[in-house]
Amino acid sequence: DQQVKQNSPSLSVQEGRISILNCDYTNSMFDYFLWYKKYPAEGPTFLISISSIKDKNEDGRFTVFLNKSAKHLSLHIVPSQPGDSAVYFCAANKRGSEKLVFGKGTKLTVNP
Amino acid sequence: EADIYQTPRYLVIGTGKKITLECSQTMGHDKMYWYQQDPGMELHLIHYSYGVNSTEKGDLSSESTVSRIRTEHFPLTLESARPSHTSQYLCASSRTGKYQETQYFGPGTRLLVL
Numbered sequence: 001d002q003q004v005k006q007n008s009p010s011l012s013v014q015e016g017r018i019s020i021l022n023c024d025y026t027n028s029m030f031d032y033f034l035w036y037k038k039y040p041a042e043g044p045t046f047l048i049s050i051s052s053i054k055d056k057n058e059d060g061r062f063t064v065f066l067n068k069s070a071k072h073l074s075l076h077i078v079p080s081q082p083g084d085s086a087v088y089f090c091a092a093n094k095r096g097s098e099k100l101v102f103g104k105g106t107k108l109t110v111n112p
Numbered sequence: 113e114a115d116i117y118q119t120p121r122y123l124v125i126g127t128g129k130k131i132t133l134e135c136s137q138t139m140g141h142d143k144m145y146w147y148q149q150d151p152g153m154e155l156h157l158i159h160y161s162y163g164v165n166s167t168e169k170g171d172l173s174s175e176s177t178v179s180r181i182r183t184e185h186f187p188l189t190l191e192s193a194r195p196s197h198t199s200q201y202l203c204a205s206s207r208t209g210k211y212q213e214t215q216y217f218g219p220g221t222r223l224l225v226l
Contacts, residue, residue, distance in 0.1 A: 009152070031212075034214060034215075041121075041200075041220070041222055042219050042220060043116075043118075043202050043203075043217035043218050043219045043220045044155070044202070044217045045217070046214055046217075049214060089154070089155070098145070098162070098206075098213075099157055099160075099170070100157070100215055102155040102156075104152065104153055104154045105152070105154070
């Protein structure tokens, strides 16, 4: 039973437009959420995180929104750039646990 | 910038061979992790360590073993490789702190067992 779901395996956007990547979770005990970016044959790179006490966190072109009542979070990238093309993983953690639970990832393609 | 290293980056090996995947970090992180990932799938935790001489199994059952004799070093060993072990192996580390932890990943080892 997947606790973290990324229902869109892929997303294609035009350079300069907004990319919106979505993630849903089922475990209400999760209180810390992270987004990672991964290129093929490389390790995931940490992008941005958000604690459950917030509903928004922004870092440059990246913004993460958290809707606790819907158990949903999203990553917005604006403006999108071709170098953003990668697989994006959503991950969740609950306080006191060392374990991150990952979604299956969404492959983002940004077209020039 | 995360300073976590994995060697080898790629390994092609025959069935039955013993292999050790190396992972080192220079950030002084006390916690280290091994994940396994197949294409199009989520990362699965196979081992983790709270610190020196501490190792625990993760959520995904694995025939591999790990050791943590030094803080910075967390090698993973397969005594007898099989084609089912073909996968990408990712090492990560984090620091125990006041706030919830962010795990930082190495570049991974892509293993192919023939």
